[in-house]
Amino acid sequence: MTIRPKLRWLKIALGALFVVVLLAVVALAVRFTRDRPVECSDDVLHFMYGSTGGEKMNGIPYWFWVALPEIFPEYLPDKKPGRGYSSFGMIYEKGKDPRYDLPVGVSMRNYRGIDVVYLNCASCHTGTVRDAPGSEPRVIPGMPAHTFDLGAWGEFLTSIPMDQKFTGQRLLDQIDKMNRDPHRRAAKPDLINRLIFKYYAVYLMREKLLILGQRLAFIDNSTWGPGRVDTFNAPKALLNFPMEHADRKELMGNADFPSIWNQGARKGMQLHWDGNNTSVDERNLSAAFGTGAYPPTLDTERVLRTAKWLETAKPLAYPYPIDQTLSQKGAPIYKEYCAGCHGTREPPYRHNPPENGELVGTVVPLQKIGTDPSRFNSYTWLLAVNQSTLYAGYEKDWGFEPSYPQRFSHFRKTNGYANAPLDGIWLRAPYLHNGSVPNLRELLEPASGRSKFFYRGNDVYDPENVGFVSSVAEQDGRHFFPFDTSKDGNHNSGHEGPVYGTSLPPEQKRALLEYLKTF
Amino acid sequence: MGKWLIAIVVALVIGISIWSKFYWTEPQPKSISKKPRNDFLYGGVGAEDTPGLPYWVWLALPRMFPEYMPGPGGYAALGLSWEEGVEMPVGFAKKTVGYVRVTGDCALCHAASHSASQDDVPTVVITVHGDSSRVDRLRSFFTQCARDTRFNADEILTEIDTATKLSFLDRMLYCYVLIPRTKKALLNPDRVLFNSALQQHAHDPRSGFPQPRMQDLAAWLESNGQKSGETPQ
Numbered sequence: 001m002t003i004r005p006k007l008r009w010l011k012i013a014l015g016a017l018f019v020v021v022l023l024a025v026v027a028l029a030v031r032f033t034r035d036r037p038v039e040c041s042d043d044v045l046h047f048m049y050g051s052t053g054g055e056k057m058n059g060i061p062y063w064f065w066v067a068l069p070e071i072f073p074e075y076l077p078d079k080k081p082g083r084g085y086s087s088f089g090m091i092y093e094k095g096k097d098p099r100y101d102l103p104v105g106v107s108m109r110n111y112r113g114i115d116v117v118y119l120n121c122a123s124c125h126t127g128t129v130r131d132a133p134g135s136e137p138r139v140i141p142g143m144p145a146h147t148f149d150l151g152a153w154g155e156f157l158t159s160i161p162m163d164q165k166f167t168g169q170r171l172l173d174q175i176d177k178m179n180r181d182p183h184r185r186a187a188k189p190d191l192i193n194r195l196i197f198k199y200y201a202v203y204l205m206r207e208k209l210l211i212l213g214q215r216l217a218f219i220d221n222s223t224w225g226p227g228r229v230d231t232f233n234a235p236k237a238l239l240n241f242p243m244e245h246a247d248r249k250e251l252m253g254n255a256d257f258p259s260i261w262n263q264g265a266r267k268g269m270q271l272h273w274d275g276n277n278t279s280v281d282e283r284n285l286s287a288a289f290g291t292g293a294y295p296p297t298l299d300t301e302r303v304l305r306t307a308k309w310l311e312t313a314k315p316l317a318y319p320y321p322i323d324q325t326l327s328q329k330g331a332p333i334y335k336e337y338c339a340g341c342h343g344t345r346e347p348p349y350r351h352n353p354p355e356n357g358e359l360v361g362t363v364v365p366l367q368k369i370g371t372d373p374s375r376f377n378s379y380t381w382l383l384a385v386n387q388s389t390l391y392a393g394y395e396k397d398w399g400f401e402p403s404y405p406q407r408f409s410h411f412r413k414t415n416g417y418a419n420a421p422l423d424g425i426w427l428r429a430p431y432l433h434n435g436s437v438p439n440l441r442e443l444l445e446p447a448s449g450r451s452k453f454f455y456r457g458n459d460v461y462d463p464e465n466v467g468f469v470s471s472v473a474e475q476d477g478r479h480f481f482p483f484d485t486s487k488d489g490n491h492n493s494g495h496e497g498p499v500y501g502t503s504l505p506p507e508q509k510r511a512l513l514e515y516l517k518t519f
Numbered sequence: 520m521g522k523w524l525i526a527i528v529v530a531l532v533i534g535i536s537i538w539s540k541f542y543w544t545e546p547q548p549k550s551i552s553k554k555p556r557n558d559f560l561y562g563g564v565g566a567e568d569t570p571g572l573p574y575w576v577w578l579a580l581p582r583m584f585p586e587y588m589p590g591p592g593g594y595a596a597l598g599l600s601w602e603e604g605v606e607m608p609v610g611f612a613k614k615t616v617g618y619v620r621v622t623g624d625c626a627l628c629h630a631a632s633h634s635a636s637q638d639d640v641p642t643v644v645i646t647v648h649g650d651s652s653r654v655d656r657l658r659s660f661f662t663q664c665a666r667d668t669r670f671n672a673d674e675i676l677t678e679i680d681t682a683t684k685l686s687f688l689d690r691m692l693y694c695y696v697l698i699p700r701t702k703k704a705l706l707n708p709d710r711v712l713f714n715s716a717l718q719q720h721a722h723d724p725r726s727g728f729p730q731p732r733m734q735d736l737a738a739w740l741e742s743n744g745q746k747s748g749e750t751p752q
Contacts, residue, residue, distance in 0.1 A: 057681075240582045241591030296684040381640045382592030385601035385608070389578060389593075392606060393683045409604040413640050 031113040031192075037299060038108045043309040047141050048122045050306065051107040053299030054292025058208070059116025061201055062108060063189055066100055067174040068156075071165055075156045077149065078477065087478075088156070089147035089226050089457060091128055091139055100178075100185040104139065105148070114193055114201075115186065119291045121306055123148060124229065124257045127427065128459045129316075133475055137459055142313050143427040144257035146468065147457050149481070150229050151221030158213035161206040168198030218243040218251060223489065225481035226457035228254050228435055229290075231272070232379045238289060239386050253378025254489040256435040262423050264311030265347035269361025273433035274376050275418030276384065279410040281307070285391065286408070295391050298405060315424025318517045320463045330515025333508055337501040341419040345519055349421040365416040371494030372434050381413040425519045429467035430456060436485050436492035439467025440516055444509045446502045447493040455480035466513055540692055541617035555739055559645065560626045561605075563612040564733060565714040570704055571620030572711060573697040574613060575685070579678040580664050587663040589656075597656040600632040600643045609643055610653070618689075618697065623712035625736055627654055628721075629744060647744040649724065658708045665705035672698040 035056070040046035066084070073081040077088060084090075084098030091104040102108060105123025108115055124145045128137035160166050172194060179188045189197065215237040219230050230253045236243060243251070255273050263280050270276070271283045284307050288298065334345075343349030343360030350358055366376055391407045417433055431437040439462060442450045454470040457480045462469045473480060485492040496502045501512065544567065551557045581593040588596050595601045600609035607613050610627030614620060628649035634641035664670055672694040679685065685693065704711045709718055716733055719726060728734050 236591060239593065240585050241593075242585035242588050243591055245588075245590035294681050296680060296682070380591075381603070382595050384603050385595055385605075386593045388601075388604055388606050389682075392574075392578060395606075407606060409606075412603050 034110055034113055036110040037302060043305070044141055046302070047120075047306050047309060047313075048104045048126060049102065049107055050120060050302055051109050051299050052120050052288050052291045052293040052303050052306075053297045054120070054288070054294075055107065055109040055116040055118040056111050056292075056297040057294060058292030059109065059111060059118045060205065061193075061197065062115040062117050062186060063175045063178075063197070064171060064201070064205065065102075065106075065117050066178060067171055068160065070099075070178070071170060071174050072156070072160055072163065075159045077152055077479070085153070088149050088153045089145070090123070090153075091126060091137075091145075091147070093139055094136065097183060097185070099181075100183060105145070114196065121260070121287065121291065124150065124290070125260045129427065130460045133460055138316070138319075140316050140427060142261045142310070142315065143259050143424065144227055146227035146257070146429070147459050148257075149224070149226040149457070151224035154216070154221050158209055158216070161209040161213070166202065166206060168202040171202060172198055215240060218246075220252070223252070223487070224254055225483060227257055227430075228456075229257065230254050230378065231375075232276075232383060234290065235286075235387065235390075236383055239383075241383075241386075249374075249377045250380055251378070252374045252489045255375045255433050256428075256430070258420070259315065259424055259428050260310055261313045261315050262311075262347050262421070263307070263313075265349055265421070266361065269421075270363050270414065270418045273417055274379050275361075275363040275414045275416075276379055276412055277410045281404065281406070282408050282410050285405055286387070286411075289390075295394065295405065300404065304404065315427055315519075318426050320461070320517075322517050323514050326511050327514040327518055329508075330511035330513070333501070333504070333512045334515050337499070337504075337512075338422075343419075343421045345422075347421075347423070360419050360421055363414045363416045363418050367416075369417050369494050370496070371417060371432055372436065372489060372491040374489035375433050376417065379413065384411040384413050387411040422516070422519050426466055426517055430454075430470070430483075431467070432492065432495060434489060434491075436483070436490050438470035439465035440513055441465040441467070441509075443495065444501055444504070444512065446496045449502075450485075450492045452485050452492075454483050456483050457481050463517075466517060536688065539617065540688065543615070543617055545615040547612070547614055556645075556743070559736060559739060559743075560609045560624075560630060560643065561607055561612055562624060562736075563614040563622060564624045564736065565716065565730065566612060566614040566620060566622045567616050568714040569620075569622045570700070570711055571614075571616075571622040572705075573693065573701060574619035574621055575679045575683065575693065576675060576698060576701055577611075577621040578682060579675050580661070583669065583675065583678050584660075584664045584667060587660050587667075594657075597660060598632070598653045599627075599657075600630055600641065602643060603640065618692065622714075623654070623657075623717065625717075625740065627657075627712075629740060645740065645744045647740060647746050651721065654712075654721075657712075661705045661708040661711070665702050670698075670702050 037051040038049060040050050069076055069084055070081045073079050080087065082099060084092065085103055086092060086098050092098045092101060093104065102117060104126050105119055106117050107120045108117045122141060125143070126139065126141045127143040127146050128139055130137045175189065178184055216234070219233045219237070221230070224230065232253050233251065258273075267280050268278055270278055271280065277283050277286070284303065285298070288303060293299065293303065340357055341359045341364070343358070344351065349360050366373055387408050388411065391405050393407070394405050395407050425440070429439055431440065431443045435456065437443045437450050438454045442465070451470070455473055456470070458469045458472055458475065460469040473482070484490060501509070504512070546552060547563060551561045581588060590596045594608045602609065607621070609630045610624060612622050612624045614622070626645070628651050629647070630643055630645050631650065632641035633644045675698055676690070676693060679693070701711070709721070713721070716728055716730055720728070728737060
C-alpha cells in the first residue's frame with residue numbers, strides 16, 4: 001500500500017504541530033512552576049534582601065512596585081515621584097537608584113515566571129545613623145528601623161485599589177515609559193507577563209489590598225509614626241476576629257520595633273515587649289507573618305538561615321568618643337541599679353551560676369513598672385489561645401517529623417512588661433516599649449522631667465543625650481513625626497523612682513550614661 | 520493476563536487509598552490518652568461513630584464567619600475554655616479516623632472557665648453538673664455557618680490555603696466529599712459533634728452509659744469534678 005504524497009505531508013505537518021504544542025506545554029509548565037528566590041552569597045546581604053517566602057502569596061510584581069510611586073505620588077508622604085519609597089524612610093544603600101532598585105528589607109522571587117517582591121525581616125529591623133545632617137548614613141542591620149513608617153507605607157498601598165488610576169493599561173503605560181529609561185535595572189516584561197499584568201495581576205492585587213485594608217481597618221496606623229507598629233492587633237486581623245465587638249482598651253498596641261541581635265542568648269527569655277513568648281523560633285515565625293510568610297508559603301531554609309545568623313549577630317560598637325574614666329565610674333552604678341533586671345553587658349547576660357534575684361528576660365508586673373499600659377492591654381488571652389492554632393498540622397502526631405516549623409504552643413498572656421538585655425542600647429532610641437522617651441539621658445529623669453513633645457524618625461545622632469536628634473521638625477525636605485506623649489499609647493511615665501536610677505545625682509547619671517555607650 | 524494484573528493493582532491502590540482516608544484510625548497522642556485529666560478534656564469518646572467536623576473546616580469556620588461570633592476570640596468567644604499553648608479548646612477532641620476530625624466530648628458541658636477577675640487568665644474547672652449553654656452557642660454558630668452561601672468548597676479551601684498546604688488527595692477529598700457533606704450535616708450539629716451515647720445523655724442526663732469507655736469517664740468525673748456549690752480553686 002502506498003501513501004499518497006498529500007497525506008504524507010499532512011502527517012508530517014501534524015507531527016510537527018504536535019512537537020510544537022508539546023514544547024510549548026513543557027515551556028509553560030516550567031515557567032508556571034518556577035519558584036526561584038533571590039540568592040545572596042553573604043549572610044548580611046541575605047538578611048537585608050533575602051526571602052522569607054512571603055512573596056509567594058503576598059508578593060507585588062516588581063514592575064508594579066517601581067511603577068506605583070510614579071503613578072500615585074499623591075499618596076506618598078512627600079508627594080514627590082522619582083524617589084521610590086524613600087519618603088517612607090525605607091533605606092536605599094549608597095549607589096542604588098530608588099526608582100529601580102529595591103530598598104533594604106525588600107526581597108525578590110521569581111514565582112510562576114513573574115518577579116515579585118515583598119518585605120522581609122530587615123524592613124523593620126535595619127536602621128541608619130548619621131553623624132551630622134548631610135553626612136553619609138551608616139546602614140546597621142538588626143537595629144530598629146527607626147526611620148521606616150510602616151503605617152504610612154500600609155496606608156499608601158491600601159489607598160491604591162480605590163483609585164481609578166489603578167488599571168492594567170495605566171500600569172503598562174508607566175512600565176513602558178520606565179523601560180525606555182536607560183537607567184532601568186530589570187529586563188522588560190515579556191508578552192505573557194504583560195498579558196498577566198493587564199488582565200489578571202491588577203485585579204488580584206486590588207482584591208487582596210481591599211481585603212487587607214478592611215481587615216486592618218480597626219487599627220489606626222496613622223498614630224504609629226516611624227519605627228513603630230501595632231504588633232498584636234495584626235494577628236487579630238489575620239484571624240479575622242470581629243473587632244467591632246472588642247473592648248476598646250485592646251485596640252491600641254503601638255510599640256517600637258526592637259533590635260534583634262544576639263538571639264542565641266535570648267533563648268528561653270520572655271520575648272516581645274510584654275514577654276508573651278519564650279520560644280525564639282515561634283517568635284521568629286510569628287514575626288514572619290508580617291512579611292507575608294504563612295505556613296504554606298514559608299521558605300523554611302531561608303528563614304532558618306536568617307535565624308541562625310541572628311543568634312550571634314552583634315550591634316555596631318559605639319563609634320563616637322567615650323570618656324573611659326567616666327565610663328568606668330558608671331560600671332558599678334550599672335551593677336547596683338540596672339544589672340538585676342537588664343543583665344550583664346555581654347551575652348549570655350546572666351551570671352553563671354545565676355546571682356540572687358537576676359531578672360533579665362522575665363516580666364515585671366505592670367503596676368510596678370508603671371509604663372504605658374496600651375501595648376500590654378492589646379495582647380489578650382483570647383489571642384494567645386487562638387495563636388495555638390497557627391502552624392497547625394506541623395506536629396509529630398500529624399506525621400511531621402522535622403522539628404521546624406512546629407505548631408505554636410508558647411504564647412501566654414503575662415502581667416506586665418519584660419526586662420530586655422541592653423545590647424547596642426545606643427542604637428535603640430527612642431526608649432521604653434512605646435518609644436516615648438527620646439534619649440537615654442531623659443530616661444534617667446523622672447517622667448516629669450522628660451520631653452512631652454518631640455520628633456521621631458531623624459537618623460542624625462546626638463551623642464550628648466545618647467539618642468537621635470529629636471528637636472528638629474524638618475530637615476532636607478524630610479518631615480519628622482510629631483510625637484505627643486499625652487496621646488493614647490504614647491505615655492512616657494514609668495521606669496522611674498530611686499530603684500530605676502532617676503533620683504541619682506547628676507554626676508552619677510553622667511557616668512552611667514557613659515558606661516551604657518559601651519553596650 | 521497482564522491486563523488483569525494491572526487492573527487488580529489499580530483497584531487495590533484505589534481501594535487502599537479510600538480505606539485509609541475514611542477508616543485508618545490513629546490513637547491520640549499520649550499526652551492526652553495517658554493523663555486522665557487531659558483524656559477527659561480532649562480525648563475522643565467514640566469518635567469513630569461520629570462523622571465529626573473535618574479538622575480544617577473546623578479551623579476555618581471562625582476565621583470565615585466572624586459575623587456569627589459574639590466577639591473576638593474564635594471558639595473561646597463562644598464561652599469555651601481554652602488552655603494556653605493547647606491546640607484545641609476544652610471539649611473538642613481531635614482524632615484521625617481516616618481524615619482528621621473534631622468531635623465533641625464530655626468536657627464541652629462538664630468544664631467551665633474560671634477567672635478571679637476580668638483581666639486574669641481563666642483556668643479550667645471540671646464540673647460534675649453539666650452546663651449545655653456552650654453547646655447551644657456552638658449549635659447556633661455552626662447552623663448559621665452551614666446556611667451561609669459562603670459555606671462552599673471554593674471559599675473554605677481558600678481560607679484553608681492560608682493555614683496549610685493540603686495534598687492533592689486531601690484537597691479532592693475536602694472539595695468533593697467532606698465540605699459538601701459537612702454543610703448538609705451541620706444543619707443538625709448534634710449529630711456531627713456527638714455520638715449516639717452523648718446525644719442520648721444530653722436528652723436524659725440520668726440515663727447511664729452501656730459503653731465501658733463512657734462508664735470510666737463518668738466515674739472519673741464523679742470523683743474528680745467540682746460539685747456545684749464548691750468554690751473553684
